[in-house]
Amino acid sequence: MDGILNINKTTGMTSHDVVAKVRKILWQKRVGHTGTLDPAASGVLPICIGQATRVAEYLSESGKAYQAEIIFGAVTDTYDTEGTVIRTAPVAELTLPQIEQALSHFLGPQAQLPPRYSAIKIQGQPAYKRVRAGEEISLEPRSINIAHLEIIAWDSPRLTLAIECSKGTYIRSLAYDLGEHLGCGAYLGALVRTRSGPFLLSESITLEQLAVAAASGSVEEHLFPADRALQDYPALLLDATTAERVLHGNAFRYDHYNRDLPISTDLARVYDTGGHFLAIAEWDASQRNLKALTCKGQTYAKHGICNDNFSKRAYYNNYWQL
Incomplete structure (x- = not known):
């Protein structure tokens, strides 16, 4: 079994707990998550199965989206509801325009101190173990x-906020920093991840639903192909000869006369003319070519990351033919 499950994690579970549950439900050893989601948070947690575990690192680089509840008027040592309140402040005079103005300071590239x-x-x-x-x-x-x-929504002292951010962003730190900026303190009351890369909460399934699907033999209906995790990278469509070279781990040259080829990017998805995902290719500026990335000395294609049921409509509307 190979592919990616879009799991809706419940609160109270660690990401490793979810991986363990999926292993048990599917009787699969090769299972991995694509980036930690705090136990107190719920929502999208993509889980890679089988050969798809080889693309997990690329999905972890993708952007995220959240819906957060921030509570003003107190600060906890963990920046969320799990911690101990270390100070409080009145918020009766805190207004929505003040919050809107403060939020503008947290948009764009910035340096954030993790909790x-x-x-x-x-x-x-x-x-956290060292602190404890x-x-x-x-x-x-x-x-x-x-x-x-x-x-x-704003219902003092609670603010509900939609957030789109890069990997590595701590929403707990955002809540804390926002409270400090406003002078009243704040902590994270609740958090739902609504998107991880291309995976949406509306497309996710719970572990209970996965168990039902496993019992009925319909898990494949919930599996996304491995290249779904890579849709932010440009796609290259190779002719039969070049595709064969990739399958044998060889580099291939791009058509330097095609000025539309996005050689400024470091990585690209590689497909054959049938739309089958072959490999992830890395641009080598010194050699002016691309080479299928290797894992333990072999290309992804040799490890079978390709999908006969790959959907051209969904995953490469824009490609460059070589």
Whole structure:
């Protein structure tokens, strides 16, 4: 079984818990998630099965979208409801226009300091474990980008916010920083991931639904092809000769007379003329060619990441023919 499941994670579960459940339901060993979603959060968690685990790292680079509830007037040590309240402040005079103005300061590229209670590794150990052990730790700010912030509802002291952001963005830190900017403090009350890369909450299934599908033999209906995770990368359609070279792990030259080829990108999806996904190719500027990426010395194509049921309509409306 190969493909990607779009799982709607419930609160209280870690991402590893979901992976373990999927392994048990499907009787599959090769299962992996594409980026941690906090236990207190729910929503989209793409799970890669079989050969699709080889594209997990590329999906983890994709942008995310969330719906968050931010509660003003208090600060917790974890920046969410799981922690201890360390200070409070009145919010009776906090207005929606003030919040709107404050939010404008958090749009665009920026440096964000992650929460001390996070899974970021410090010398091999998660930061939150070191903090709980009484250690004083220091985390470095991370470069992130918040592309969109939209107020969904305001019922003081609770704000519901839609967020579109880059990977690595901590919504808990956004809540904390927003509260500090307004001078009243804030923490994250609830969080739902509504999108991870191309995977939407509206397309997701619960673990309970997956179990029903497994019992009825209909899991394949819920599997997305591996290249769904790569749709942000340009697609290259190869002729039969070049496709054969890729299958044997050889590099191939791009048509330098075709000025539409997006050689400024580092990676591309590679297909044969039948629309079958063959490999992920990496641009080599020094050699002016592309080469199928390897994993343990072999190309993705040799490991079988291709899908006969691949949908041209959904996954490559724009491609460059070589």
